[in-house]
Amino acid sequence: MNLFYSKIAGLALIAFLSGCTTPNIETSQYLNSPAFSNDVANTAVLGKWSRSCALCHITGEAGAPVVGDQEEWQRRLAQGEQAILKNVLEGYNAMPALGYCMSCEVSDFRAMIAYMAGTNP
Numbered sequence: 001m002n003l004f005y006s007k008i009a010g011l012a013l014i015a016f017l018s019g020c021t022t023p024n025i026e027t028s029q030y031l032n033s034p035a036f037s038n039d040v041a042n043t044a045v046l047g048k049w050s051r052s053c054a055l056c057h058i059t060g061e062a063g064a065p066v067v068g069d070q071e072e073w074q075r076r077l078a079q080g081e082q083a084i085l086k087n088v089l090e091g092y093n094a095m096p097a098l099g100y101c102m103s104c105e106v107s108d109f110r111a112m113i114a115y116m117a118g119t120n121p
């Protein structure tokens, strides 16, 4: 784990801690079956993430959902895995098709979404 990843992990932790709100029924139901929960972001996936997605998803560039902002990610995940994957593959508003990662497989995107959403930390 190099310094860059430590910083990302730190940001994600801060966002996680400050995103702690009173749970409601919908949230706790959702947490019983998190989206992309079988998709683990290993070092290779995180490398691709840091070279492409990080550009926008750390700062929230152009309204990109910020890594670790669980409330925002849960809102987006509510549309379902297939719909959100389609938006990544085809692009969606200011989100570029494939997120500028031409070498990414669908399995990479799944793990990246789980990583950003914190559904499989």
Ligand code: HEC
Residues within 6 Å of the ligand: 049, 052, 053, 054, 055, 056, 057, 061, 062, 063, 064, 065, 076, 083, 084, 087, 088, 092, 093, 094, 095, 096, 098, 099, 100, 101, 104, 109, 112, 113
């Ligand atoms: C050029 C900036 C940029 C890059 C690079 C980028 N994104 Fe995004 N992404 C965005 C923006 C902006 C949005 C919000 C679009 C909206 O809701 O209008 C977004 C939204 C998303 C969403 C939510 C889509 C939805 O249906 O709500 C996912 C998932 C996502 N990005 C994944 C990725 C992944 C994975 C990568 C890297 C492979 C990546 N992004 C790279 C800008 C970027």
